Amino acid sequence: MTVRTRFAPSPTGYLHIGGVRTALFNWLYARRHGGTFILRIDDTDAERNVEEALEPILSGLKWLGIDWDEGPGVGGPHAPYFQSQRSAGHKAAVGKLLASGHAYRDFAKPEELDEERKAAQAAGKPYLYSRRFAAFTSDEAARFAAEGRQGVVRLKMPREGSLVIDDAVRGRVEFAWEREQDHVIQRADGSCLYHLASVVDDHDFEITHVIRAEEHLSNTPRQAYIALSLGYPLPAYAHLPLVAEPGSRTKLSKRKLAAYLKNPDFRQMQDHGTRIAERIGVAAAADTFNPVIVDFYREVGYLPWAIDNAMALLGWAYDDKTEFFSRDELIAAFSLERINASPASFDPKKLWSVQDHYMHALSADEKLALMLPYLVKAGLVSSPPTADQTATVRRVIEASGDRLKVSGDILGYADFFLLEEPVLDPQAVAQKLAKPGVADLLARYAGSIAAVTPFEPGPLEEATKAFVAEAGLKLGDVIHPVRVAITGKTVGPGLYDCLAILGASKSIARIDRARGLAG
RNA sequence: GGCCCCAUCGUCUAGAGGCCUAGGACACGGGCCUUUCAAGCCUGCAACCGGGGUUCGAAUCCCCGUGGGGUCACCA
Numbered sequence: 001m002t003v004r005t006r007f008a009p010s011p012t013g014y015l016h017i018g019g020v021r022t023a024l025f026n027w028l029y030a031r032r033h034g035g036t037f038i039l040r041i042d043d044t045d046a047e048r049n050v051e052e053a054l055e056p057i058l059s060g061l062k063w064l065g066i067d068w069d070e071g072p073g074v075g076g077p078h079a080p081y082f083q084s085q086r087s088a089g090h091k092a093a094v095g096k097l098l099a100s101g102h103a104y105r106d107f108a109k110p111e112e113l114d115e116e117r118k119a120a121q122a123a124g125k126p127y128l129y130s131r132r133f134a135a136f137t138s139d140e141a142a143r144f145a146a147e148g149r150q151g152v153v154r155l156k157m158p159r160e161g162s163l164v165i166d167d168a169v170r171g172r173v174e175f176a177w178e179r180e181q182d183h184v185i186q187r188a189d190g191s192c193l194y195h196l197a198s199v200v201d202d203h204d205f206e207i208t209h210v211i212r213a214e215e216h217l218s219n220t221p222r223q224a225y226i227a228l229s230l231g232y233p234l235p236a237y238a239h240l241p242l243v244a245e246p247g248s249r250t251k252l253s254k255r256k257l258a259a260y261l262k263n264p265d266f267r268q269m270q271d272h273g274t275r276i277a278e279r280i281g282v283a284a285a286a287d288t289f290n291p292v293i294v295d296f297y298r299e300v301g302y303l304p305w306a307i308d309n310a311m312a313l314l315g316w317a318y319d320d321k322t323e324f325f326s327r328d329e330l331i332a333a334f335s336l337e338r339i340n341a342s343p344a345s346f347d348p349k350k351l352w353s354v355q356d357h358y359m360h361a362l363s364a365d366e367k368l369a370l371m372l373p374y375l376v377k378a379g380l381v382s383s384p385p386t387a388d389q390t391a392t393v394r395r396v397i398e399a400s401g402d403r404l405k406v407s408g409d410i411l412g413y414a415d416f417f418l419l420e421e422p423v424l425d426p427q428a429v430a431q432k433l434a435k436p437g438v439a440d441l442l443a444r445y446a447g448s449i450a451a452v453t454p455f456e457p458g459p460l461e462e463a464t465k466a467f468v469a470e471a472g473l474k475l476g477d478v479i480h481p482v483r484v485a486i487t488g489k490t491v492g493p494g495l496y497d498c499l500a501i502l503g504a505s506k507s508i509a510r511i512d513r514a515r516g517l518a519g
Numbered sequence: 520g521g522c523c524c525c526a527u528c529g530u531c532u533a534g535a536g537g538c539c540u541a542g543g544a545c546a547c548g549g550g551c552c553u554u555u556c557a558a559g560c561c562u563g564c565a566a567c568c569g570g571g572g573u574u575c576g577a578a579u580c581c582c583c584g585u586g587g588g589g590u591c592a593c594c595a
Contacts, residue, residue, distance in 0.1 A: 010595050042595060083595095110593085126521050127591090152593055170524070179522050179591090187593045194595050218523055218590040239524085242589075247530075249587055265530095265546085313531065313544090320533035321543050340532075342525050343588065350531060350545050360558080402558040432555095464554090479554040491556040 003035025004208045007061075007068075008042045008083075008198065011053035015060035015294040017346065018213065018243040018252050021311045025240060026211045027066045028312070028334040038205055039071030043084045044197050050084075060294040064304045065327065070205075078205045083197050086204070090192035093200045093230055094153050094185060101136075102229035103185060105151045107144035108133035128159070129182050153186035155222060163221050168209075168238035168336040175221040183222050199223050203232045211238040211336070214343075215251065238336050241315040244345040252346055254292050266291060269348040273300040276408030280377035291348055301374060301407025303358045310354040314344040324357060356405055367397045371410035378411055380418045392417055392501060399497035413492060417501055422488035422510065429517055432484040438518035442485060444471070445478055446511040455504040457496035464496070485514030 007023040009015070030037035039061070043050050058072060070076025080086060097103035113129065120127035133149070134156075135141035141151060158177040165173050185196040202210065217239045227234055243252045246263045260266045269291050277284035282299045289296055297307055309325060317340070318325070318333045325333060359367075372393060375381045381389040396414045397404065404410060416422035432438075448467040452459050468475050479495050486507055487498055499507045 008595090012595090045594060121520080124520085150593095173523070175523075181591075184593050189593085191593090193593070198595085213589095214524065215589055220523095241525080244588085249525085251589075310531095315531090317532050319543090323531095323544060344531065347530050347545070353545055356558090400557085403556065405557085461554095475554055483555065489555090493556090495554055 001208060003030055003033040004038060004206050005030045005035065005211055006038040006040050006202070006205060006207050007066075008040040008201075009057050010042045010045065011050045011057065013053040013056060014254070014288070015057045016252075016254060017292050017294065017311070019057075020060070020064065020066075020294055020307070021243050021314055022211070022213055022240060023061060023066050024064075024308060024311055025238075025316070025334075025339075026209075027068075028331060029209060029211060029336060030069075031331045032334045035208075036069045037067075038076070038078075038207070039068035039081065040201060040205065041072060041082045041084075042194065042198065043082055044087075044192065044194055050082075056295055060298070063298050064294070064308055066308075083201060086197070086201060087192060089204060090197045090200050091186070091190070093196065093226075094192060097155070097185070097226070097229055098153065100229065102156055102225075103153050104131070104156050105135045105141050106131075106133055106154045106182070106184075107135060107141070107147075107149035107151050109149065126179065127181075128178070129154075131156075131182070150188040152184045152188050154182040154184055155225060157182050157222070157225060163224055165220060165224065165234070165237055167217075168211075168236060169241075169339045169341055170217070170239060173217070173220075177221070177225075180221050180225070185226070195219060195223050196226060199226045199232070200230070202235060203227065203230070207235050209238060209336075210235045211240065214239045214242050238339065241340055242343045243314055244343045246346055246348060248345055249343045251343075252292060254287075257287060257290055257292065260290075260292070261286070263348075265348040269352065272406075273408075276300050276374075276406070276411060279411050280374055280408070291351075299408075301370065301409070302355050303362075306355040306358040307351070309358070310351040313350075313354075314346065315340050324354075352405070356402070359405055360402055364394060364398050367404065367407075367410075368394050370407040371397065371404070371414075374408050374410055375414060375418065378415075380411070380415055389418065395497075395501045396493070399493035399501065401493070403493070416487045416489070416492075417498075421513075422486065424484075424488040424517075425490070428484045428488065428490045432480045432490065433514060433518045435481075436519045438481050439515040441471075441473075441478065442481060442511050442515050442518055445482060446508045449499070450504065450508055452504070455507075456500050457494070460496040460499050481514075481518065482511065485518075486510045 005026040007026050009019055027037045041054060054072070061068070068074065070078060071081045094103065098105070112133065116130055117127045133144060135144055135151070145151065157180045160178060162174050162176045167173050183195065184193060186192050220237060224234055244250055245252050245256070246260060246266050261270060270286065273291070273296055274284045274289070277289060277299055283289065305327065309330070312325070312330055313323060316338055318338065368390070372381070372385055372390065375393060376383045376385065381393065385393070393414055396417055397410070400413045404413060445467060449460060449463050452463045464478060465475070468478055483492065483495050483498070484490060486502060492498060
């Protein structure tokens with residue numbers, strides 16, 4: 001049997017990080033078993049701008065390297081892959097269910113249903129529809145319709161016995177049929193609902209493994225009932241643990257963003273990303289740009305595989321020590337058996353550290369290719385960058401080392417080299433420059449390095465140490481004010497690197513100018 | 520509330536009856552290195568929800584509590 005899995009997002013306008021985990025696991029399982037990974041768009045709820053709402057999802061998956069074998073853009077033998085375009089099949093299935101007595105037309109009004117529900121509640125009994133307005137024959141249906149009632153189609157759920165599924169993550173799970181409601185599968189307007197459509201499409205697509213989040217576990221009985229009634233074989237089920245909020249076990253939801261922002265780690269990640277976004281002209285409104293949404297990571301310059309690797313670790317582990325996997329290694333290592341059953345909370349710090357690890361592993365040239373576009377977008381280099389600019393940025397990247405955690409971080413490390421004048425951080429100026437004697441110190445230091453040749457880190461270090469020794473100072477006494485003088489900041493690459501990258505004339509000019517601000 | 524799921528350091532997890540004095544990673548604390556900030560190295564702190572069984576032996580199996588979560592739409 002060829003493994004066939006699917007990810008079936010609704011066009012909501014953004015790709016949620018929890019959805020990424022579900023997509024990733026489906027993809028990994030298919031790849032692991034030489035199977036097929038299918039992308040289906042569950043758009044039965046007829047939204048207005050499906051295309052617009054779908055784009056971020058498709059581009060997000062592509063960016064993450066989660067490629068699909070069948071679906072939008074690539075087609076496939078079971079096209080179309082949009083649920084809204086498969087309604088004929090859904091309606092035919094409803095017809096079959098009706099004909100076989102597994103479903104019925106129902107003419108109850110919402111308020112009548114409410115009444116029953118309330119009565120059951122008052123009696124302290126579990127609610128079960130009386131089927132009072134069920135029409136099992138066309139005569140009955142005609143009579144109800146004559147009363148001006150509207151008909152929907154409901155599942156005629158069994159009222160005894162139970163369903164047992166063998167979930168790949170949870171093991172044996174049993175549901176009593178009598179606890180299941182007669183769910184609506186077709187609306188009065190003839191359109192079909194998700195559960196029906198999903199089961200029919202899964203069967204049409206020959207899906208062998210339904211791998212989805214745990215929130216769907218309690219939907220399984222009605223779906224299994226539909227499948228069984230239609231004579232479909234049941235797929236294997238694997239219900240993944242929920243991706244929970246940072247520091248909690250509650251399902252991660254985009255709607256609760258305000259609460260997440262109270263989490264210091266989440267907040268820090270958000271603020272860091274927002275700072276970068278603002279500099280490159282990306283709209284960074286918190287509700288559309290935050291660490292729950294994949295676009296956030298792409299815009300800010302995280303590495304896609306870092307996100308994948310980090311998400312794979314949410315609810316799954318290979319062993320007691322391996323955490324980093326290449327794409328091929330992850331595929332080879334992945335199995336449903338090793339999925340954990342308990343909810344896993346999303347930890348921004350952990351994601352950050354995985355990102356750090358992968359950024360760390362990149363060569364200067366690889367970083368250059370990723371980071372240069374950020375400088376272009378921020379207007380710090382021309383488009384395309386000149387050879388000089390590129391060379392400077394490359395040196396900055398080398399000098400910055402592991403300080404650059406995401407591609408967008410280059411903005412804060414390269415700007416003072418690329419700008420004619422550094423932007424001075426007032427606090428840095430107050431702390432390091434505005435001290436008595438600093439102006440004089442800077443003048444003497446500028447003089448002492450003016451003649452250094454070549455103007456490179458090694459000789460500069462020697463000259464600086466000699467200067468310090470002669471003046472009877474500590475190294476820090478010189479380095480801190482000089483750093484602020486030439487970069488405007490207190491943090492950055494090593495000072496000798498900064499001087500060398502900037503060059504003798506610019507360095508000395510900046511030191512001279514900073515004397516005006518010094519004490 | 521009914522049904523279902525879950526329960527090991529703050530977080531992600533390893534652990535399928537003895538390898539457990541419970542391992543790893545992130546975070547956190549201390550130290551080294553050091554011109555800032557990172558990185559790196561050393562080191563420390565920190566968990567089996569509770570109670571009953573079963574067993575020579577339980578984090579692991581069973582039961583009962585407790586706690587947390589999901590779900591109960593003419594949403595997906």
